[in-house]
Amino acid sequence: MKDFYVSRAGRDAALIARCDPVVYDQGGYVDALTEEQLRNYARQGFVTLNGVFSSREVQALCDEAIALEHDPSVREGEEVIREPGSAALRSIFRVHELGHRLAGLARDPRLLNAARQILGSEVYVHQSRVNMKPALDGEEFYWHSDFETWHVEDGMPAMRALSCSVLLTDNTPFNGPLMLIPESHQQFVACVGETPEDHYHASLRRQEVGVPDPVSLRLLAERGGLRSVVARAGSVVFFDCNTLHGSGGNLSPWSRSNVFVVYNSVENRLVAPFGGTQPRPEHVAARQRCEALTPLPAAA
Ligand code: 6CS
Numbered sequence: 503m504k505d506f507y508v509s510r511a512g513r514d515a516a517l518i519a520r521c522d523p524v525v526y527d528q529g530g531y532v533d534a535l536t537e538e539q540l541r542n543y544a545r546q547g548f549v550t551l552n553g554v555f556s557s558r559e560v561q562a563l564c565d566e567a568i569a570l571e572h573d574p575s576v577r578e579g580e581e582v583i584r585e586p587g588s589a590a591l592r593s594i595f596r597v598h599e600l601g602h603r604l605a606g607l608a609r610d611p612r613l614l615n616a617a618r619q620i621l622g623s624e625v626y627v628h629q630s631r632v633n634m635k636p637a638l639d640g641e642e643f644y645w646h647s648d649f650e651t652w653h654v655e656d657g658m659p660a661m662r663a664l665s666c667s668v669l670l671t672d673n674t675p676f677n678g679p680l681m682l683i684p685e686s687h688q689q690f691v692a693c694v695g696e697t698p699e700d701h702y703h704a705s706l707r708r709q710e711v712g713v714p715d716p717v718s719l720r721l722l723a724e725r726g727g728l729r730s731v732v733a734r735a736g737s738v739v740f741f742d743c744n745t746l747h748g749s750g751g752n753l754s755p756w757s758r759s760n761v762f763v764v765y766n767s768v769e770n771r772l773v774a775p776f777g778g779t780q781p782r783p784e785h786v787a788a789r790q791r792c793e794a795l796t797p798l799p800a801a802a
């Protein structure tokens with residue numbers, strides 16, 4: 503399969519123009535987002551919807567995430583990633599299979615139908631996680647394109663996937679809110695460096711390989727600016743697999759917890775990693791369990 507997005511191939515950094523649509527089938531596959539929301543998503547590479555989930559729904563999801571965080575069998579499992587500078591929990595992966603309410607969230611029509619509309623097909627969960635960003639301890643997620651990793655290390659062929667971040671706590675200017683570079687989804691930043699074997703053990707704690715070079719970052723930030731998603735719990739951010747994003751450390755005394763569900767098109771299932779390394783495990787990149795999801799009935 504031709505590789506349109508060569509990265510980490512021992513060459514200099516480069517910007518490669520995206521050759522995949524952003525919104526497939528002009529959003530005609532299913533009705534979910536408004537015309538304006540779709541336009542915003544296509545133009546800037548993300549869209550924020552405020553007040554999607556009620557405080558009762560958010561509280562129930564929070565309770566489940568906290569229960570997972572304190573569950574001894576989960577804490578010892580491979581799905582748990584700890585902070586680089588402490589033993590505090592940074593992320594729990596595969597939460598859509600570990601938690602009942604989180605499983606329902608992945609099939610909630612408010613999320614799933616938007617993903618089906620944008621990706622123009624049926625979809626499955628490529629990856630899910632809760633990023634806990636604990637109070638005073640949660641370190642940054644450096645700037646990156648998820649697609650660069652999912653293409654090179656997971657074998658995701660095309661840019662036909664998106665992340666849906668549901669805010670479980672208020673995201674404030676002080677607790678490390680998600681930051682994005684508008685319009686950066688239109689350029690693939692080819693990264694320098696080689697991928698170490700089993701790279702995910704390090705990269706999920708602190709990513710240093712497969713991150714954009716400062717010149718490319720500056721160029722794309724000068725073109726599109728920087729946007730920080732400061733929003734209330736219950737808000738949702740949909741962002742394209744190739745939109746550059748990151749988040750700062752949490753210096754506030756309150757944790758910032760967001761759950762991420764990554765939807766991939768069933769037309770874009772993983773092949774052999776384009777970087778030539780061993781495929782990453784199932785809890786980080788689904789290969790076995792990738793049947794199309796059916797939306798749950800809308801909440802009454
Ligand atoms: O490697 C990955 O799949 C993960 N890394 C980052 C920094 N974002 C996406 C994903 O959680």
Ligand code: FE
Pocket residue numbers: 646647648747
């Ligand atoms: Fe990411």
